[in-house]
Amino acid sequence: MKPINVGLLGLGIVGSGTIDVLSRNAGEIARRAGREIRVVAATARDLTKERSVSLEGIKLVNDAAAIVNDPDIDIVVELVGGIEPTRQWVLAAIANGKHVVTANKALLAVHGNEIFAAAQKRGVMVAFEAAVAGGVPIIKALREGLTANRIEWIAGIINGTTNFILSEMRAKGLSFETALKQAQALGYAEADPTFDIEGVDAAHKLTLLSAIAYGIPIQFDKAYTEGISALTAKDIAYAEQLGYRIKLLGITRRAEQGIELRVHPTLIPAKRLIANVEGVMNAILVKGDAVGPTLYYGAGAGSAATASAVVADLVDVTRMLTADPEQRVPHLAFQADQLHNTPILPMGDVRTGCYLRLRAYDKPGVMADVTRILADLSISIDAMLQKEAEEGEDVVDVIILTHASPEAAINTAIKRIEALATIAGKVVRIRLEELS
Ligand code: HSE
Numbered sequence: 001m002k003p004i005n006v007g008l009l010g011l012g013i014v015g016s017g018t019i020d021v022l023s024r025n026a027g028e029i030a031r032r033a034g035r036e037i038r039v040v041a042a043t044a045r046d047l048t049k050e051r052s053v054s055l056e057g058i059k060l061v062n063d064a065a066a067i068v069n070d071p072d073i074d075i076v077v078e079l080v081g082g083i084e085p086t087r088q089w090v091l092a093a094i095a096n097g098k099h100v101v102t103a104n105k106a107l108l109a110v111h112g113n114e115i116f117a118a119a120q121k122r123g124v125m126v127a128f129e130a131a132v133a134g135g136v137p138i139i140k141a142l143r144e145g146l147t148a149n150r151i152e153w154i155a156g157i158i159n160g161t162t163n164f165i166l167s168e169m170r171a172k173g174l175s176f177e178t179a180l181k182q183a184q185a186l187g188y189a190e191a192d193p194t195f196d197i198e199g200v201d202a203a204h205k206l207t208l209l210s211a212i213a214y215g216i217p218i219q220f221d222k223a224y225t226e227g228i229s230a231l232t233a234k235d236i237a238y239a240e241q242l243g244y245r246i247k248l249l250g251i252t253r254r255a256e257q258g259i260e261l262r263v264h265p266t267l268i269p270a271k272r273l274i275a276n277v278e279g280v281m282n283a284i285l286v287k288g289d290a291v292g293p294t295l296y297y298g299a300g301a302g303s304a305a306t307a308s309a310v311v312a313d314l315v316d317v318t319r320m321l322t323a324d325p326e327q328r329v330p331h332l333a334f335q336a337d338q339l340h341n342t343p344i345l346p347m348g349d350v351r352t353g354c355y356l357r358l359r360a361y362d363k364p365g366v367m368a369d370v371t372r373i374l375a376d377l378s379i380s381i382d383a384m385l386q387k388e389a390e391e392g393e394d395v396v397d398v399i400i401l402t403h404a405s406p407e408a409a410i411n412t413a414i415k416r417i418e419a420l421a422t423i424a425g426k427v428v429r430i431r432l433e434e435l436s
Pocket residue numbers: 133134158159160161162188196201300301
């Protein structure tokens with residue numbers, strides 16, 4: 001059978017990994033796909049640069065147009081990242097009848113509806129396993145393995161950089177800044193790590209998971225996003241004393257009034273498997289009504305691990321190439337005309353437990369004032385912890401864990417507590433999920 005010709009946009013870490021995996025496992029891959037899959041052309045910024053992989057038989061070009069318009073190329077693999085001009089290249093490839101494999105979560109989270117609609121109209125596939133959690137086949141699991149289920153919720157550690165930082169802060173008591181510097185020195189965090197640490201990268205990925213879990217359009221603009229830059233080693237240590245770990249979680253839940261879509265630091269019980277995912281690893285917990293909770297764990301980034309997902313998509317696309325488009329797995333798991341406009345819940349309507357840390361003057365009646373504020377707002381207290389004042393200080397840390405309550409009520413409580421004359425400074429709030 002005629003080999004499948006792949007054009008690669010981007011010859012960076014994942015691009016080189018893709019060439020390496022395709023060549024090292026060529027025999028097994030061809031046995032699975034039914035034909036050879038070979039990279040015939042690639043774009044590179046520097047055509048003369050020494051590469052870690054052999055580029056024999058690969059035509060190097062510095063213009064993406066030479067690949068997306070090449071009639072001999074069957075599948076375009078987009079590994080450049082960013083939104084423009086990649087959006088135009090992907091749309092041009094689709095318009096030319098080419099299938100697309102991409103690792104670009106930002107592009108799909110922001111323009112996925114447009115891209116999938118164009119692909120649907122043209123009858124081509126756009127596969128994106130590598131866009132979420134690197135080598136972990138979570139897209140495959142949600143689009144295919146769990147199709148019998150009504151998905152109830154998903155909670156995932158889907159950014160390795162922040163998980164590494166939080167692991168180092170907990171294990172070594174490091175400050176956020178020191179742990180971030182380590183992540184950068186090890187090459188995990190980008191030189192400008194804003195997308196990682198402010199939760200944007202996780203929100204891109206979560207938005208895609210939410211769409212394929214519930215059969216809704218991609219709505220990144222409605223995701224609530226809060227990163228880890230304000231977290232202190234102190235709160236991580238207090239959480240630990242209470243039996244919890246703090247993780248940056250992406251959570252999407254089917255609630256009565258709509259769908260929750262949120263990324264924020266979260267206390268989770270230390271005994272949960274997912275609480276023990278350390279370093280740069282990723283893990284996604286999916287709760288289906290039939291199967292119950294399932295957990296997917298593995299490397300969320302890296303050359304070969306991400307290439308594993310890219311190549312799996314290449315095999316899938318190759319197998320389905322000649323199938324009637326109607327018979328293929330729909331881009332967003334649900335048939336394109338069956339997407340529902342279930343609303344994304346505003347954050348004020350979301351219910352979570354909370355960790356609140358107050359700095360209180362150690363005087364009679366302080367706790368009575370605080371607990372009255374919570375009671376007036378029907379916020380139920382789960383646990384309380386008062387620490388001893390540190391040497392030379394006249395305020396003490398008080399930690400309150402609440403049962404699940406509406407975010408809007410917690411916001412009001414925080415404002416009222418901060419206004420008390422017996423409370424110093426701001427209240428620290430970290431949301432809490434039992435994941436039971
Ligand atoms: N920057 C991402 C992370 C890797 O730290 O998980 C690729 O998505």
